[in-house]
Amino acid sequence: xxxxxxxxxxxxxxxxxxxxxxxxxxxxxxxxxxxxxxxxxxxxxxxxxxxxxxxxxxxxxxxxxxxxxxxxxxxxxxxxxxxxxxxxxxxxxxxxxxxxxxxxxxxxxxxxxxxxxxxxxxxxxxxxxxxxxxxxxxxxxxxxxxxxxxxxxxxxxxxxxxxxxxxxxxxxxxxxxxxxxxxxxxxxxxxxxxxxxxxxxxxxxxxxxxxxxxxxxxxxxxxxxxxxxxxxxxxxxxxxxxxxxxxxxxxxxxxxxxxxxxxxxxxxxxxxxxxxxxxxxxxxxxxxxxxxxxxxxxxxxxxxxxxxxxxxxxxxxxxxxxxxxxxxxxxxxxxxxxxxxxxxxxxxxxxxxxxxxxx
Amino acid sequence: xxxxxxxxxxxxxxxxxxxxxxxxxxxxxxxxxxxxxxxxxxxxxxxxxxxxxxxxxxxxxxxxxxxxxxxxxxxxxxxxxxxxxxxxxxxxxxxxxxxxxxxxxxxxxxxxxxxxxxxxxxxxxxxxxxxxxxxxxxxxxxxxxxxxxxxxxxxxxxxxxxxxxxxxxxxxxxxxxxxxxxxxxxxxxxxxxxxxxxxxxxxxxxxxxxxxxxxxxxxxxxxxxxxxxxxxxxxxxxxxxxxxxxxxxxxxxxxxxxxxxxxxxxxxxxxxxxxxxxxxxxxxxxxxxxxxxxxxxxxxxxxxxxxxxxxxxxxxxxxxxxxxxxxxxxxxxxxxxxxxxxxxxxxxxxxxxxxxxxx
Numbered sequence: 001x002x003x004x005x006x007x008x009x010x011x012x013x014x015x016x017x018x019x020x021x022x023x024x025x026x027x028x029x030x031x032x033x034x035x036x037x038x039x040x041x042x043x044x045x046x047x048x049x050x051x052x053x054x055x056x057x058x059x060x061x062x063x064x065x066x067x068x069x070x071x072x073x074x075x076x077x078x079x080x081x082x083x084x085x086x087x088x089x090x091x092x093x094x095x096x097x098x099x100x101x102x103x104x105x106x107x108x109x110x111x112x113x114x115x116x117x118x119x120x121x122x123x124x125x126x127x128x129x130x131x132x133x134x135x136x137x138x139x140x141x142x143x144x145x146x147x148x149x150x151x152x153x154x155x156x157x158x159x160x161x162x163x164x165x166x167x168x169x170x171x172x173x174x175x176x177x178x179x180x181x182x183x184x185x186x187x188x189x190x191x192x193x194x195x196x197x198x199x200x201x202x203x204x205x206x207x208x209x210x211x212x213x214x215x216x217x218x219x220x221x222x223x224x225x226x227x228x229x230x231x232x233x234x235x236x237x238x239x240x241x242x243x244x245x246x247x248x249x250x251x252x253x254x255x256x257x258x259x260x261x262x263x264x265x266x267x268x269x270x271x272x273x274x275x276x277x278x279x280x281x282x283x284x285x286x287x288x289x290x291x292x293x294x295x296x297x298x299x300x301x302x303x304x305x306x307x308x309x310x311x312x313x314x315x316x317x318x319x320x321x322x323x324x325x326x327x328x329x330x331x332x333x334x335x336x337x338x339x340x341x342x343x344x345x346x347x348x349x350x351x352x353x354x355x356x357x358x359x
Numbered sequence: 360x361x362x363x364x365x366x367x368x369x370x371x372x373x374x375x376x377x378x379x380x381x382x383x384x385x386x387x388x389x390x391x392x393x394x395x396x397x398x399x400x401x402x403x404x405x406x407x408x409x410x411x412x413x414x415x416x417x418x419x420x421x422x423x424x425x426x427x428x429x430x431x432x433x434x435x436x437x438x439x440x441x442x443x444x445x446x447x448x449x450x451x452x453x454x455x456x457x458x459x460x461x462x463x464x465x466x467x468x469x470x471x472x473x474x475x476x477x478x479x480x481x482x483x484x485x486x487x488x489x490x491x492x493x494x495x496x497x498x499x500x501x502x503x504x505x506x507x508x509x510x511x512x513x514x515x516x517x518x519x520x521x522x523x524x525x526x527x528x529x530x531x532x533x534x535x536x537x538x539x540x541x542x543x544x545x546x547x548x549x550x551x552x553x554x555x556x557x558x559x560x561x562x563x564x565x566x567x568x569x570x571x572x573x574x575x576x577x578x579x580x581x582x583x584x585x586x587x588x589x590x591x592x593x594x595x596x597x598x599x600x601x602x603x604x605x606x607x608x609x610x611x612x613x614x615x616x617x618x619x620x621x622x623x624x625x626x627x628x629x630x631x632x633x634x635x636x637x638x639x640x641x642x643x644x645x646x647x648x649x650x651x652x653x654x655x656x657x658x659x660x661x662x663x664x665x666x667x668x669x670x671x672x673x674x675x676x677x678x679x680x681x682x683x684x685x686x687x688x689x690x691x692x693x694x695x696x697x698x699x700x701x702x703x704x705x706x707x708x709x710x711x712x713x714x715x716x717x718x
Contacts, residue, residue, distance in 0.1 A: 071430060078500075078505070113508055136472075140437060149469055
């Protein structure tokens with residue numbers, strides 16, 4: 001099974017290919033004489049070696065996880081690119097999950113004022129979220145992606161065979177973004193996509209089922225269309241991808257970056273968005289019930305306040321959200337079909353406090 | 360006297376205003392409620408204070424010079440932006456010479472994936488080069504601007520009264536870029552611009568003369584048109600701004616970054632470009648003579664090899680130039696009117712060695 005898409009982001013064409021195996025480096029560099037650098041982490045080094053084959057391609061192996069998403073790692077990539085002799089016609093290839101995608105694409109966006117980047121996304125979260133849409137970045141001062149650019153990858157490969165070895169927690173993390181994307185599909189009038197996800201069942205199989213691959217392809221198509229319409233998040237489209245994320249980012253900050261998987265925080269945030277949408281009369285009760293039931297079936301922690309968190313830290317983090325506009329928080333909540341953006345001005349502080357479990 | 364220009368770079372409109380005094384912060388932020396951060400160095404803090412007036416605007420003061428053009432300074436700007444509460448609608452304002460312009464605009468290009476930047480250029484080099492054209496960056500691994508982005512400032516102010524206090528060496532540094540820009544003016548068929556520069560005389564006055572301001576305005580207009588035609592240096596136009604720079608960057612690297620002023624290195628590089636153009640039969644001998652005479656009148660060191668340098672380091676730096684294409688160095692040399700790009704393939708190694716003073 002193979003799905004191919006082509007998106008145009010700020011004039012840059014981005015090819016996305018969902019296939020079984022990792023691509024070879026020859027496919028990625030396109031021209032034998034082109035210098036390239038493979039970037040991976042300790043968990044995805046074996047995929048990078050599979051991509052490289054016996055070509056002796058330059059390889060840069062970073063530490064794994066959110067803790068490594070910092071300037072030191074970016075500098076390591078830049079040093080390796082320099083050592084590998086990359087010029088402006090060079091290519092950086094990121095092989096891994098969201099952290100590797102974000103950092104490799106950031107490094108590419110600033111190395112010599114920009115070289116091309118290709119991504120091989122090996123996690124569910126990376127496939128359905130980080131690898132498509134051109135957002136790059138790293139964490140600074142304990143703030144997620146405080147530093148970043150918009151810089152689309154020219155090619156994105158999603159080798160679904162890599163999902164077989166994905167740890168259960170990573171799997172669950174990606175599933176939350178998949179559920180999020182299904183909720184904001186404005187064409188899914190009958191809730192078919194959510195039903196497809198429910199049919200996957202909470203137990204993952206060692207091989208990616210045809211249904212899962214279909215769900216990934218659908219999420220890629222939905223996200224691709226949204227980011228094409230609004231590549232730099234200046235319009236009304238891209239903000240919808242933020243469903244659950246205003247709550248999730250504050251939760252991740254308040255419990256300490258890297259303590260929760262991103263998806264665990266997003267699932268909790270989607271539950272809060274449902275509560276908020278219900279309270280405001282925007283989310284129909286049947287839709288909220290269906291979403292919450294699906295989240296529960298995947299065993300996400302949905303209680304408010306979140307058992308691990310410190311509520312004061314949480315409220316501080318919430319109030320310093322990076323997507324504030326004119327000093328006001330904005331929330332995305334599920335509507336009858338798709339989602340709706342709600343200005344924080346419409347929300348009483350007491351209501352917000354109840355939603356996040358302060359009172 | 361006041362000159363105003365408007366350039367469009369990659370869809371972003373950039374206003375340039377050459378005027379007597381620094382603008383007030385109200386003019387810069389446009390909206391009283393907008394959060395901003397003023398960035399300057401220890402030498403330009405007084406200009407930043409003049410911009411801020413008694414508004415209590417947030418201020419970030421960096422170390423001066425090329426030695427401070429590093430990630431630590433960028434992180435300092437980002438931390439100050441965060442402390443000042445800048446969101447995505449915030450504004451960074453760089454007040455200083457080329458180093459401050461490049462770093463402030465870089466920080467703006469990556470803070471929360473991009474906030475607006477305005478520049479107040481207080482040096483001759485900054486006015487005629489760094490502040491126009493959208494190139495940002497900082498040095499890494501001893502390589503100038505190894506890290507950077509293309510990110511045009513929305514507003515650029517050039518308060519010529521600030522030139523009165525410019526140290527002589529800085530003045531001389533800027534004059535070299537002014538001479539460079541005059542050489543590549545394809546509309547200057549009679550050498551009028553070069554003549555205007557010669558008429559300034561090597562002795563600077565404490566006040567910017569009308570002739571100097573006219574020269575600055577002319578250089579801004581020429582550079583603005585070039586970068587509009589080729590905003591990301593992918594075409595044939597922008598590379599011409601590199602006249603003298605392939606040699607200059609290698610010289611700066613080989614003597615140690617910050618040892619020479621950029622302009623001193625550029626003047627030496629232009630002399631080498633004249634030698635090369637003469638040897639290749641591209642630069643008419645009268646034109647080379649006029650350019651070299653003008654450079655000499657400003658007392659630039661033009662001898663090859665450069666008295667300070669280590670020739671082995673120089674040749675290594677030259678061969679790792681960041682603007683190599685397909686492994687080949689390219690040189691810009693003066694032609695009858697304007698300049699011409701010459702591929703390194705046309706140049707015998709022995710000729711190049713002679714030009715830079717190896718043999």
